[in-house]
Amino acid sequence: MAPTSATGQAFTELTPVSFLRRAAAVFADRPAVVDGEFRCTYAELWERAQRLAGLLARHGVQPGDRVCVFAPNTHLTLEAHYGVPLAGAVLVALNTRLSAGEIGYIIEHSGARLVLADTELLPLLGNAIAELSDRPGVITSDDYDQLVAESPRHRVEVTDERGLLAINYTSGTTGRPKGVMYHHRGAYLNALAMAFHTTMDTATRYLWTLPMFHTNGWCFPWAVTAAGGVHHCLRKVDPVEIWRALISDGVTHLCAAPTVLSMLADHPDATPLAHPVRVFAGGAPPRPTLLARVTELGLDVTHFYGLTETFGNALLCVGQPEWEDLAPGDRAGRVARQGIANVVGEPARVVDRAGNDVPADGSSLGEILLRGNNVMLGYFRDEQATADATAGEWFRTGDLAVRHPDGYVEIKDRAKDVIISGGENITSVEVENALTAHPEVADAAVVAGPHDVWGEVPIAFVTHRPGGSVGERELIEFVRSRLARFKAPQRVFFGRLPTTSTGxxxxxxLRERARGLVSEEKVTTP
Known part of the structure; x- marks a missing residue:
């Protein structure tokens, strides 16, 4: 008998919404969501998602329309990850930390018809849409639950798994945010990869420390559901509440940027946990010293690497059994690498300027290129940016890395962050790791500062750990004892490091600040 063709009746299009439909059947009476006083099972969550789709249809939302959700990590945001695509619409999760102008731009650029908004954010939303010529409709969290309960079930089948599922706007450090287009297939596969690599099952209790608006929560709104775990919602990152959840609520998994891990490690409530908790760090390369500290608290950290353009996590540092026998510092150094492609991804390439793969020697620098099912469709309404981001059939990340003999990738810098001093390349990450190895340093950032002779020299910005008081000269000498002398920062400034709304x-x-500071105080020759 000839095999059934891909267009035959036995074939179905992939969509992450199917995980909830399955969970409603297999895990019907199991808890699905904990959000303050709100609780629901998987059967109830599936019912609510279908009724949310019905609510959207009642408000005129048609297949292909964009629907924004503007809320913290609540059941409303989680349900939107199912109810919006069930209506055939496209989800646009708005960053709650943006300015009114930025929010207004995204709503206008996406052409959103409707916004599901948390009541606490209404003043900001009002300012954002006040100047728009075509204002979207708004449904508030105060009315949301009742309106969902009163709406009919509705469901639009996915007819093309490469169709548009969501648009995630970048929180880039320069220029207007770009709308990264996700397809159903990529979200489905990357969610499965997350569930697989994090070893989730029905005993999983996942704490939502990662914003769901950030690349759709790295696909975890769908991954946790696929495993039948419990979503523990968290309105804001609060170390007190996180430690309470870790100690008292039996939380088993969470995701966090290195800044959040540092907050947890330095908090007075920090204590070694009675049960292991799997933590997945991303957003920036975690410092080996930070990884060593949180490991002592019972937080088993796996480092993920990805971008908005790759559905979140594309690479991860898969631990090897042999690493367990290494000294803590050596093991932390291995774990801090960006690693290898996740189970659904294509192997990453690291290429030089000519497009040739660099040798796996741990020192030859090149740019990371990615491709596969977990790479975006492109940038919404921006063909030029889409073209600029590709090299043939590969997506250009802009991140510079080396490949080690074991095949693992390790980021050294963003291409634009490399410091060229007297013709020598200095990667800021290397200097930052040396700075944060000092026991009184919580975090550090290194940028290029102008120099009359050498062109550029490293300038460091450092945040002390609580109680820390190490000074500039001592830190510079500390780095010089670990790195080549020309790599050490020529000046060190102390204070809080500026971050975007996504951390x-x-x-x-900092580069602007360094230029201003250096113009006032001449930097000494290295």
């Missing part, structure tokens, strides 16, 4: 370090602001 990305704003090195563009």
């Amino acid at each position: 990305k370090l704003q090195k563009n602001l």
